[in-house]
Amino acid sequence: MNADIAAASQELKGGGVVILPTETVYGLAANALDEKAVRKIFTIKGRPLNNPLILHVLDSSWLERYSHVKKYPVRVEKITGAFWPGPITIILPKKAVIPDIVTSGYGTVAIRCPDHPIFRAVLLASDLPLAAPSANPFGYVSPTCIGQVKATLGDRVKIMLDGGECAVGLESTILDITSTVPKILRPGAIAADAIAKVLGEDVIDYDVQIVSKNPCVPGQLKQHYCTDTRLVLFEHGNRDLSQYFAGRTAIVFTQRPKDFDGTVKNLQLLAEAILWFSDDGNLNVVARNLFSTLQRLDFAHYDTILCERPPRTGIGIAIDDRLLRAAAKFRR
Ligand code: TXA
Ligand code: MG
Numbered sequence: 001m002n003a004d005i006a007a008a009s010q011e012l013k014g015g016g017v018v019i020l021p022t023e024t025v026y027g028l029a030a031n032a033l034d035e036k037a038v039r040k041i042f043t044i045k046g047r048p049l050n051n052p053l054i055l056h057v058l059d060s061s062w063l064e065r066y067s068h069v070k071k072y073p074v075r076v077e078k079i080t081g082a083f084w085p086g087p088i089t090i091i092l093p094k095k096a097v098i099p100d101i102v103t104s105g106y107g108t109v110a111i112r113c114p115d116h117p118i119f120r121a122v123l124l125a126s127d128l129p130l131a132a133p134s135a136n137p138f139g140y141v142s143p144t145c146i147g148q149v150k151a152t153l154g155d156r157v158k159i160m161l162d163g164g165e166c167a168v169g170l171e172s173t174i175l176d177i178t179s180t181v182p183k184i185l186r187p188g189a190i191a192a193d194a195i196a197k198v199l200g201e202d203v204i205d206y207d208v209q210i211v212s213k214n215p216c217v218p219g220q221l222k223q224h225y226c227t228d229t230r231l232v233l234f235e236h237g238n239r240d241l242s243q244y245f246a247g248r249t250a251i252v253f254t255q256r257p258k259d260f261d262g263t264v265k266n267l268q269l270l271a272e273a274i275l276w277f278s279d280d281g282n283l284n285v286v287a288r289n290l291f292s293t294l295q296r297l298d299f300a301h302y303d304t305i306l307c308e309r310p311p312r313t314g315i316g317i318a319i320d321d322r323l324l325r326a327a328a329k330f331r332r
Helices: 002-013 035-045 060-066 073-083 117-126 146-153 192-199 208-213 263-270 283-299 316-330
Strands: 018-020 027-031 054-056 088-093 108-112 173-176 183-186 230-234 249-255 273-278 304-308
Touching: 002 018, 002 027, 002 117, 018 117, 018 146, 027 035, 027 117, 060 073, 060 108, 073 088, 073 192, 146 283, 230 316, 249 283, 263 273, 273 283, 283 304, 283 316
Parallel strands: 054 108, 088 173, 230 304, 249 273, 249 304
Antiparallel strands: 018 027, 088 108, 173 183
């Protein structure tokens, strides 16, 4: 692995791109200070240039190099002290050293400190801030294992480091600390109430309904994370599903169904496959398995994937956000 880390670091220093694991999802990384290298990320993903990237740093001591962190010393210290390294990205005013291509011309930059030993080793070895979006073609499901990356971007990137299954499975929470009241721009594993508690002030939580009508950044697109297969959501606990069947249908529950003798038995007669994201409904497990299950079902070419929405608490808000946006393409 040391040789892999050295090779990845060399590639990045030479202006190349590499696939790296993080604790949230796999990333497609480039030297954020090298405009030409960053451009490759947009080309490989087919991502529009107006959708800014997240800058990855080794620790909070790097913040000063790339942002005007001193404008928000208390908030930054509280958030980084409590959650870094970990799945939360903060928005700060950017310094001129960061090329406009990274931030799509915004005056702010999104910064995160990932908690995966391989990503951290590459940051340390290269001593470079790394711009890294999720390693999926633009608009498609995000990858949480190397197999998922290989199946989509495999022929477009030379160096891919395998760091196993991502522990969190959903992209980081994005928190704008530059607004008067701190605001969640993307929900993730670290939820609003935990952030409010650490900050000791109110936090504006994410509301998918408001955001999809009026996105403030391109990443808040109504439609994202989409499978090619038609994806239909049903409310948590609903078992009256026959109306949603269309062609070869697979069903995914949030947890292992208990009544295999009752309603679920009838569904078994109709469905081509019945799966569940977790055995016991643990939402952290649901999050971890969400994207890999959706991509696996997509590659199996069913006509319809019926998927249960999670309870909307804690990380359930982030899971539900990804599902709503993934199914948006198929809603009439
Ligand atoms: O967990 C993660 O954050 C993963 C891993 C690889 O670190 N990265 C990730 O990157 O999810 P990406 O590019 O898929 O999503 C970045 C999001 C986009 O929604 C983008 O609009 C938002 O961050 N973003 C970036 N810069 C921003 C800024 N200055 N203000 C507001 N939003 C910003
Ligand atoms: Mg993404």
